[in-house]
Amino acid sequence: MSECQLIVGGGVLGLLSAYALASAGNHVALFDSQSVGAESSWAGGGIVSPLYPWRYSPAVTALAHWSQDFYPWLGEQLLAQTQIDPEVYVTGLYWLDLDDEADALAWARREERPLQCVDVAAVERAVPALAKSFGRVLHMADVANVRNPRLVKALRAALQQMPNVTMHEHCAVSGFIREGGRVTGVHTAQGDMYADQVVLAAGAWSGELMKTLGIELPVVPVKGQMILYKCREDFLPAIVLAKGRYAIPRRDGHVLIGSTLEHAGFDKTPTDEALASLKASAVELLPALADAELVGHWAGLRPGSPEGxxxxxxxxxxxxxxxxxxxYRxxxxxxxxxxxxxxDLMLRREPIVDPAPYAPAGRLALAG
Structure with a gap:
């Protein structure tokens, strides 16, 4: 017998959760306080890799590797279903002048990932726009980026085609309905809604909602600002990353530069200070961007968490x-x-990875 599941949050995590549960035959209702995918899922860069994967725990690595292998299929599936292309674009990624190059190479050997040292002259031939100021380069050829605004648009369209999914946009959730020790629904701007199970996937706002249950969930907003240039289509053939800042090429010649890392609460206002810093990083990486057309500057809120x-x-x-x-990032x-x-956990299937590192049990506290 199918169950009814209610999802709070319409970012990529909420949308894909709905897609997975509905594909198994369950009835799913998804709620978002605004249009789906309008927060960090829209604002991010879309690199299908942690920026520095060797600096993360095995728990993050396990999820990253599974997703990296899955993304090309997901892009093809959504394109076939919706005629919207999320543009899963395999460009490779160059890391420039790393301080922890030895750690990166050791991680790659251990995890059997195709990360290797490459000759600077070869990189300069492959990426002519790159500044000539870098001395050491690591490269991973199979790294992709996804055009995240199109990904959420495709997911929204796919869910709209499913008769067992309802989406409630511009419908804020203010708290949970409890009956005994069980959560049976949510309070929303459109009234109380009930379900067999409730999934909280509200990104940076998840901690605020958990406080309504007296639970301290250590998820906090971390602001990130990005800028966007319009260049010719062949200007940047690969992702490049140096000093924590990156340039991401889209197929149509747009180049994203990101990103800042700011603790500013729920303030998403773009600032002149960040704009100047991002432009400086852009020109340091790709000098020709000094004369390129700047077409966007925005901010989003990452859901920061311990160790990510x-x-x-x-x-x-x-x-x-x-x-x-x-x-988090x-x-x-x-x-x-x-x-x-x-x-897998909700439907009592064999999980794709060991679920223990991600379990809320032991990682939550009572709100003070």
Whole structure:
């Protein structure tokens, strides 16, 4: 017998959770306080890799590797279903002048990933726009980026085609309905809504909602600002990354530069200071951007969490409530694996990876 599941949050984690659960035949209702995909899922860069994968725990690595292998299929599936191309674009990624190059290479050997040192002159031939100021380069050829605004648009369209999915946009959730020790629904702007299970996938806002249950979920907003240039289509053939800043090429010649890391609460106002800093980084990486057309500057809020390890699984003492949140800088990277794992746990299937590192049990506290 199919169950009814209610998802709070319409970012890529909420959308893919709905897609996975509905594909298994369940009835899914998804709620977002605005249009789906309008927050960090839209604002991010879309690199299908952690920026520095060797600096993360094995828990993040496990989800990243599964998702990286899955993304090409997901892009093809969504294009076939919706005629909207998420543009999963395999460009490779160059890391420039790393301080921890030896750690990166050791990680690659251990994880059997195709990361290698490459000759600077060869990189300069492959990426002519790159500044000539770098001395050492690591390269991974199979890294892709996804055009995240198109990904959420495709997911929204796919869900709209499914008769067992309803989407409630511009419908804020203010808290949870509890009956005994069980969560049975949510309070919304359109009234109380009930379900067999509730999934919280509200990104940076997840911690605020958990406080309504007296639970301290360590997920906090971390602001990130980015800028966008319009260049010719062949200007940048690969992702380049130096000093924590990156340039991401889109197929049509747009180049994203990101990103800042700011603790500013829920303020998403773009600032002149960040704009100047991002433009300086852009020109340091790709000098010709000094004369390129700047076409965008925006900010989003990442769901910061301890060590960037997401919370995926049931909430102890609150039967019926599940978490899929706290992915910090890697929401788009980890989303396919995170949502598959969530669905596996909720549907009592064999999980794709060991769920223990992501379990909320032992990682939550009572709100003060």
């Amino acid at each position: 390890i997401p919370f995926i699984g049931p909430v102890p003492g609150h039967d019926g409530l599940w978490l899929n949140c706290g992915h 890697n929401g788009l990277v980890l989303a396919p694996a995170s949502c598959q794992l969530l669905a």
